[in-house]
Every structure is written in structure tokens, then in C-alpha cells.
Amino acid sequence: MKDLSIYFSPLDAVENPLAESLGEFIVCHDDSGFPEIDKPGIALIYVPEFRNGMQELHGETDDRFREYLYAYFPGNYWNFKIYDLGNLMPGDRVEDTYFALRQVLAELVKKSVIPLIVGGTQDLTYAMYQGYEELEQMINVLNIDSKLDLGDPELPVGKDAYVSKLLMHRPCYLFNLSVIGYQTPLVKSSEIDLFEKLFFDAVRLGEFKSDFKIAEPLLRNTDLLSIDLQSVKDSDFKGKYFSQPNGFDNQDICQIARYAGISDKLTSVGLFNLLPGNIAESAHAEIGQIIWYFIDGYSQRVGDFPIGTKKDYTRFTVFLDEINHDLIFYRSNRSERWWMEVPYPPKEGVKYERHHMVPCDKSQYTNALNGDVPNLWWKTYQKLG
Structure with missing residues (x-):
């Protein structure tokens, strides 16, 4: 395994942690040294990189969420390692930070350790995606976001403009892209049209609010989850740069995090746009709880x-x-969970029929009984062609 310690700065040692709390449970990178990553589990990483979206925040950090996380108590059956690798140090250029995050993600995933990345602007999703290039692995990406964040492929990557970079990156390792929580007033119709042409999944905030279980099959089919904290409504997440009048509430994000943790397929997650600037203590406590629910799902x-x-x-x-x-x-x-088998389109010279398994819910089976081709089946079949 590569030496990952070169990318991180240590944390102050936790003094007098609460008995039986996560402060006693987490293997932390502090003055005693970098943790030996010897068992599968979850690795917490804070990345204060803001230059491709909020240049004015460069050099600032705010990781108070750790104080709350470390004070929580572990749930039942937490018989695995939780590492806190410390703060990933921004490079001289943004591209240097991307490279470091890419290397860290690839090495951790190889070791069956899930990198849980907090901080930075959401363009860091692109760096996470590049980590799978190191693994030569086709993946599905899911964004929790109020926008689609497509951006112009001819312009530099940014916190609200990075998805086009995923689409244009070569070699391509992106099989599917999903967005949950987009708000129609914030999205161009041309962006929705592009998603439909590419057979991607886009779920409106209202659809999620009507039935939050709609998120579970999509999360079960996800390798990389990227959560935009600015998609949480400002009454639930208070801070200088958080002004969303409508959006997810704290309970929604915790439920999503739990579904993500339960997903056997998911191998990395990011909580992004934690932008320093008068962030309320309650917001940091909420991030701690999001992390807790992800771990409990895992x-x-x-x-x-x-x-x-x-x-x-x-x-x-x-x-x-x-x-x-x-x-x-x-x-x-x-688990009573459902999957649907989708055949690869027939190809000349291929004797045996191959299939792709897609997570679904019982409603797709019920629709099929009524004679309807599930939209999920059709979109997956088109992408397999």
C-alpha cells in the first residue's frame, strides 16, 4: 500500500473522551502517528479545498463536526474499524489536491475501506471519480443536490459545474449518473433533456418528499455518493453561505446516509460544500449525525x-x-429487497446471453404484472447497448 500519510496533517489528540463514546472507538491520526490501515471499515477525511468554487475561503478550515461525532456513542454491531486520517492538506494548485484525493481514494477502496470525505466544494466529486480510474472500475455516481451541476465542458471545473467533466473524461468509467432532490426552478430544461437522452436518473425534491423510499434502490446501485450540503434548507442548516428556502431537512439527509451505508455496492461518500463562515453549532452537530447514520447503516x-x-x-x-x-x-x-434482471442487447458472435442486475422495488414488479415495461428496465437496457 502507498504511503498515504504524506497527504495528511495530524489532529490534536482527543483529551478525556467520554467513556464508551466514539472518541474512544475511532483510530485517529494524531501526534502518535498515522493509523495502520489493516482492516476493512470507514476512513474519515476532512478536505478544506475551496478554490474551484469559493476562492475567498482558501486557507480556512472548520471541522467542528468532529467534536460532536466523537461525543456520540457507537451503535450495535459496530465491530469494524473507523479511522480518522486527519485533514488532507491542499496542494499548491487545486489539481494537486485532486491528485492526492484520487490516490487516497483508490488505495482505501483497494483495502475495502470506505473513504468518507467531508468539507471542500463539490467539484471534489470529480477527483473522487478519478480515483476509480486508478482501479479501472465502471461506477455509478449519485448526487444529492438541488441542481444538476452540469456546467460547460469547455470551462474549468467548479463547485456547481463538474458533471460535464465526468461525462467527458476519458477513459470513461461512468455507467450511470443519478440526482436526487433537484428543484425545477433551479434547473434549465435543456439540462433535464440531456439527462433523459443519456438515460440518467433525476428525482425531483417533491418526488422524494412524497416517498423517501424512492431513494433506496438508487443508493443500492451507487458506488460513489456526493451530498451537497447546500441542498439542505437554511432553517435546518444555518450559515453564511446556506440560504436555500426549500430543500432537504436534516432527517432526510440522515435517512439517505443510512440507506447509503446499508448499500453493499457503495464504496465512497462525500459531504461537500461545508463552507466556513458563521456556521451554526447545530449544523456541525448535524454533520456528525449524518456520519453516524452512515456508519450505522454500514x-x-x-x-x-x-x-x-x-x-x-x-x-x-x-x-x-x-x-x-x-x-x-x-x-x-x-432483506426483502428486490432486483431486476436486464439483458445485454444481442451482439453478433456472442453465443450466451448476459444479464445486468439492477436494484429496484416491488412497485416495478407490480407495474410489470400490469403490462407496463418499467422505465428503469428500459433505461438500463439502452445504456447496455
Whole structure:
């Protein structure tokens, strides 16, 4: 494993932590040295990099969320390592910070350790994505955001303009992109049209509010989760740079974090746009709780399909006249979660039919019984072509 310590500055040692609190539980990078990353788990990283979105904040830090996180108590079954690697030091150029984060993510994922990145502007998502290039791994990205953050591919990457860089990056390792929580007044119709043409998933804030469970299958299909803290309404997240009148509330983000933690597929997560500037103590306490709920979800992973075997699942077959094809669904006998089988389009010279498994919910099976081709099936089939 590469020496990751060169990228980090240590933290002050936690003095007199509460008995049985996370302050006693977390393996911290302090004056005693950099942690030995010897077991799977979660690694907390703070990245105060703001130059591609909030240049005026360069050099500032605000990681009070650690005080709250360390004072919380671990949940049941937290029998894994939690590391706090300290603060990733910004480089001389933004590109240097990107490179460092890219290297750190790739090395941690190789070790089955989930990097949980806090701080910085959301363009750091692009650096995280580049880490998967090091792994040569196709991935799905999900953004929790009030906007789509496409931006102009001809312009530099920015905190609200980085998605186009993911799309244009070569080699391409992006299979699917999803956004949950976008607000129609903040999004151009041309951006929505592009998402539809690319068969990406975009869920409006109102749709999520009507049924928050809509997020679970999307999170179960995600490798990299990027959360924009500016998508939380300002009454729940107070600070100089947080002025969203409508948006997610704190409970919503904690629920999303828990779903993300439970997802067997997810291997990295970022909480971005924690912008220094009179951030309320309650906001830092909330970040601590978001992290707590993600960790608690991680503790409840069950190793569902496709990690498990099909014998642990109940199979359902629905024939649809419209596509002259059987739709195959699987329900886990352990978690009651659903998956849908999508075939690769036939190709000349390929003898055997291959399939791609997509997380779904029971409603897609019910719709198929009523003769409707699930939109998720159709979009996935198009991307596999």
C-alpha cells in the first residue's frame, strides 16, 4: 500500500473522551502517528479545498463536526474499524489536491475501506471519480443536490459545474449518473433533456418528499455518493453561505446516509460544500449525525445479491408482450429487497446471453404484472447497448 500519510496533517489528540463514546472507538491520526490501515471499515477525511468554487475561503478550515461525532456513542454491531486520517492538506494548485484525493481514494477502496470525505466544494466529486480510474472500475455516481451541476465542458471545473467533466473524461468509467432532490426552478430544461437522452436518473425534491423510499434502490446501485450540503434548507442548516428556502431537512439527509451505508455496492461518500463562515453549532452537530447514520447503516450490511447467490432469492417471471421478453425479478429472502434482471442487447458472435442486475422495488414488479415495461428496465437496457 502507498504511503498515504504524506497527504495528511495530524489532529490534536482527543483529551478525556467520554467513556464508551466514539472518541474512544475511532483510530485517529494524531501526534502518535498515522493509523495502520489493516482492516476493512470507514476512513474519515476532512478536505478544506475551496478554490474551484469559493476562492475567498482558501486557507480556512472548520471541522467542528468532529467534536460532536466523537461525543456520540457507537451503535450495535459496530465491530469494524473507523479511522480518522486527519485533514488532507491542499496542494499548491487545486489539481494537486485532486491528485492526492484520487490516490487516497483508490488505495482505501483497494483495502475495502470506505473513504468518507467531508468539507471542500463539490467539484471534489470529480477527483473522487478519478480515483476509480486508478482501479479501472465502471461506477455509478449519485448526487444529492438541488441542481444538476452540469456546467460547460469547455470551462474549468467548479463547485456547481463538474458533471460535464465526468461525462467527458476519458477513459470513461461512468455507467450511470443519478440526482436526487433537484428543484425545477433551479434547473434549465435543456439540462433535464440531456439527462433523459443519456438515460440518467433525476428525482425531483417533491418526488422524494412524497416517498423517501424512492431513494433506496438508487443508493443500492451507487458506488460513489456526493451530498451537497447546500441542498439542505437554511432553517435546518444555518450559515453564511446556506440560504436555500426549500430543500432537504436534516432527517432526510440522515435517512439517505443510512440507506447509503446499508448499500453493499457503495464504496465512497462525500459531504461537500461545508463552507466556513458563521456556521451554526447545530449544523456541525448535524454533520456528525449524518456520519453516524452512515456508519450505522454500514454496520447492517447483509451481503445481498449480486454478492450472494441466487439460491437465497425468490425468482419472479413476468412476460411482456410489448417487448416480447420475460422480465425476471429477484427478492432477497433475508432483506426483502428486490432486483431486476436486464439483458445485454444481442451482439453478433456472442453465443450466451448476459444479464445486468439492477436494484429496484416491488412497485416495478407490480407495474410489470400490469403490462407496463418499467422505465428503469428500459433505461438500463439502452445504456447496455
